[in-house]
Amino acid sequence: MGHKSSSAVWLARLLLGCISAADVLSSRGTVTLTSDGKRNVDTPPCFELDDCHSSPHGVRDLDCFREPRSIKYQCVWNSGERSSNKTSSTLIVEQRQSCNKYTNISGTSHDIFVYRNYNMTAYVVETSTDGRNCTKAVFSGFPQHLVRCSPTQTVGFKRHSRRLEVLPSWKESDVTQYVVQYREHRSSSWKKSVEILKGDKWTAGNLTASASYEVQIQCVRNTGCLQCPWSQIFLVPMELTAEPVIEKLEAVPLGKGRRKVVIEWKLDPTEAADGYRVTVTKASGEHSQVLTTTVPRTRLHLSGSAFNISIEAFNGAGNSSPVLTSVPPMGGSDLADTLKVTLGGDTNFTVSWNRSATKSYWCYSVEWWQRGERPSSHSFYQRKDNSAKIPLQAPLQPYRRYVFLLHVRPDKDTCNLKHINESEMTYGRTEAYVAEGTPLSPPLNITCWRATRNSLEISWTSIPEEDLRGFLLGYNLYYSEADRENHSSTVRLGPSENTYTLSALRERTVHSVSLSAFTAAGEGVRSSPMYLNTNGSGNWKLTGATAGVAGGIIFLVIVAYLCNPLFHRAKALFWPSIPNPGNSNAIQKIDGVLDQEALEPITAGTTVQMKESDTSSLLIIEDHAASEPNGSSHLLVQRVADPPPAALPTEVEKEASSRDQASAPLLTHARDSRTTSPAPCVSDYTTMELFQQATALPAADQQPPPPLLAGVRAGQPDAGAQTKAGKDYIRQSLCSTVVLYLDTTGEGKVSILS
Structure with missing residues (x-):
């Protein structure tokens, strides 16, 4: 030919x-x-x-x-x-x-x-x-x-792990080898590969995953291809390194046996994806369908089967790593009593359903599995009967629970799936055992969480599926007094119960409690006895709460008692109390009538030896013989030239004589001086007017001040002028003010008021 x-x-x-x-x-x-x-x-x-x-x-x-x-x-x-x-x-x-x-x-x-x-x-x-x-x-x-092999138009690109794979194809059989040149997008220099045999894949490694690349392909000249032009420049997009992240997976019932599954996901914004490929596969492997979308979401109408879903992003360079998820099978709440299964042995089983379904459906599919296994499936055509015998490729295991689903399909010409989305409806669901056995373990986590004087409340959790080995029919609760365990009582409970209260028990008595479960094959393993005491003190939880409240009150009282001194100290530190000047001794004595005598000049040698800081509180005050009624503003320092009064006033003399003995050691050197009339004691605060009157001398016949007074004034030439008029009070030294009373009769009598 x-x-x-x-x-x-x-x-x-x-x-x-x-x-x-x-x-x-x-x-x-x-x-x-x-x-x-x-x-x-x-x-x-x-x-x-x-x-x-x-x-x-x-x-x-x-x-x-x-x-x-x-x-x-x-x-x-x-x-x-x-x-x-x-x-x-x-x-x-x-x-x-x-x-x-x-x-x-x-x-x-x-x-x-x-x-x-x-x-x-x-x-x-x-x-x-x-x-x-x-x-x-x-x-x-x-x-x-002019014999030319046309440039390739069909090229497969794939990028992964910073590698680029290129696989071109030609329609001419004369092409035997080819070369590839590549560069980063918008780069000026090309990198050329060695010659590659036709049909082999060319690979470049150590690329930048986030960069796009330009690729050109050329065949190698030979006798059949005298001309080999470069192909067009193919732009290979950046590598997809991140897999999509599923943000939402929701299954909403759409009626009996159907669900609307909504899936939403996102991709890293730095990834350049052209679209997404969603692969939906039945968990039994019967059929799979690939859906393509350009938006990161999809909606599916699925039956009650279990489905595996894979989502991957793609672009011209290949696909990203897929993200996998699954949709669990539908529960049996709305599919009960619609399907029956008869296990006939190791080679087959029989399913039967309502006869009315045969009027609407002719194509069926059965799925069955046990927990942790991949489902098996079998599709069949049934026109008249409402039952079918299903062959088994492997025998079913005894003591294992199997789930059976029956699906109906609208395609009557063929019972094989053409697509998964909106393809079938789940008609019935049931569970069955090939053979049942007794439970291998007792109920778990048996505890007594409430004990009163004549009752015990017991709770527990169910037996694991792998140890149940049959349909759970209920529990047996055994209890008795600890010293009469051979005469225990039994309470039979339903399979859905997990708490029970033992009542009418003896107060302050230790009781023995144990549990077991049973199936159609009989009773399983019984738990070890648990010894519980009816304490006779009511609800222990209430007692504990009361004790906790009482202890908390006692603790607060103790803390308040211990912290009270600290509170007062903190108050004195941050909010010190300011004394009321009206309550000071100076104001009280100013308001009264007091006869004072003038102080005679005091020599420096007769001055009481005191600390330097205390001399500021020593005031020598003259009192007129006749004081005014208030006596609040007529206290002046006596001038040296004025003659002293003949004698001390009676009140002051009494006060001075009462202090002679206490003041004698301090004033040994002052006995030769003349006594003065008593002066009012200046306390913490005194008025500015009083201070000015006490420091200012009359200008008429001014005499040199006594040595002590001169020493006081030496550092303050004009104390009254330097004092600001805006201040009502001047704080004096914290030490007591010392006032000397000197006897003018020459007897050397000295008195001190502090």
């Missing part, structure tokens, strides 16, 4: 060559061919469009070639930038003494006929619609060297 086709090809070539040669020899001129292949013999010379020029913005990139094992030559070019759909091109092929013209070409390529043994020159001319602009492109070559 191949030999005959080859002979026909060569015969056709010979025939066409003879016809073309005859035309050339007979016409001795130009043969013009229109775009539909018709020949015009009487035509002008080959190329006379000298006014057309070459321009980078006009028609360009003219190229002529033939593919391997083909007798046709083809010329291709690119249109000008101002071309439109109405623009037509003219192709002129000049070879030796022949000239072929192809006019009114609307596309950018055209088949031509040439002689293989002569050089050829081709012109393509494009004229603007208004005829004012004409551009041309020229190509020359030897036909035998």
Whole structure:
């Protein structure tokens, strides 16, 4: 067959060559061919469009070639930038003494006929619609060297782990090898690979995952491919490194046996994804469906089966890592009493359902599994009966609970799934054991969480599924007094109960309690006895709460008692009490009537030896013989020239004599001086007026101050002038004020008031 086709090809070539040669020899001129292949013999010379020029913005990139094992030559070019759909091109092929013209070409390529043994020159001319602009492109070559393998158009790209995999394909069998050059997007330098055998995958590693790459592919020249142009530049997007993150998975019932499953997810915003591929597979493996979406969400209408869902992002470089999730099977609350299963042995089982369903459905599917196993499935066609025998590929295990689901399907022509979304409805659900056994363990976590004087409240948790080995029918609760365990009482409880209160028990007595579960096969293992005491003190929880409250009150009282001194100290530190000047001794004595005598000058040698800081509190005050009624503002320092009073006033003399003995040791050096009249004691606060009166002397006949007073005034030339009038009170020294009373009679009597 191949030999005959080859002979026909060569015969056709010979025939066409003879016809073309005859035309050339007979016409001795130009043969013009229109775009539909018709020949015009009487035509002008080959190329006379000298006014057309070459321009980078006009028609360009003219190229002529033939593919391997083909007798046709083809010329291709690119249109000008101002071309439109109405623009037509003219192709002129000049070879030796022949000239072929192809006019009114609307596309950018055209088949031509040439002689293989002569050089050829081709012109393509494009004229603007208004005829004012004409551009041309020229190509020359030897036909035998114009055998070209077309650039690949089908390339598979895949990026992962900072690697880029490229797998191109060609329709020409003459291509045996190829090379790849690549670079980062918008980079100026290419990296070229070594020669790769056709059919093998080229891989580049150590790439930047977040960068896009440009790829070009070229076949390697050989005898079958004399020309191997570069392919177009393929842009490979960035690698998808992050998998989608599921944000929402919700199953909403849509009626009996159907659910609406809503899934929403998100992808890292730095990832450049073109879309998402959602693969939904039945957990039994019966069928899977691939859904494609451009938004990160999807909605499915599914049956009550268990489904596995895989979501992955994709772009032109490949896929991201998939994120996996699952939809659990539907519960049996709304599917009860609609399906029955009869286990007939190790090779099959029988399912039966309501006969009314056969009027609407003919195609069914059964799924069954035990916990932790992959479901098995079997689909079948049933037209009349409402039961079917299902073969088993592997026998069912005894003492294991199996779940059975029956699905109905709307496609009556075939019972196989065509798609998963909106394909079937779950009709019935049931559970069954091949053979039941007794429980292998007692109930768990048996505790007494409340004990009163004559009752015990017991709680527990159910037995694990793998130890139950049958349908749980209930519990047996055994209890007795600890010294009469052989005469225990039994309470039978239902399978849904997990608490029970033992009442009418003896007060302050230890009781023995134990539990067991039972199935259709009998009673299981009994728990070890738990010894509990009826305490006779009521509810221990209430007692503990009362004790806690009482203890808290006692603790607060103790804390308040201990913290009271600290509170007073803190109050004195942060909020000190300010004394009331009206309660001071100075104000009280000013308000009274007091006769005072003037102090005589005191020499420095007779001054009481005191600390320097205390001398500021020593005031020498003169009292007039006759005080005014209030006596609040007439206390002046006596001048040295004034004669002292003859004797001390009676009241002051009594007070001075009472203090003689206490003050004698302090005033040993002052006994030779004259006594003075008593002065009022200045306490913490005194008025500015009193201070000014006590420090200012009359200006009439001013005498040198006594040595002690002069020492006081030496540091303060004008105390009254330096004191601000705005202050009502001046704080004196914290030490007691010392007032000297000197006897003027010469007896050397001294008194001190502090």
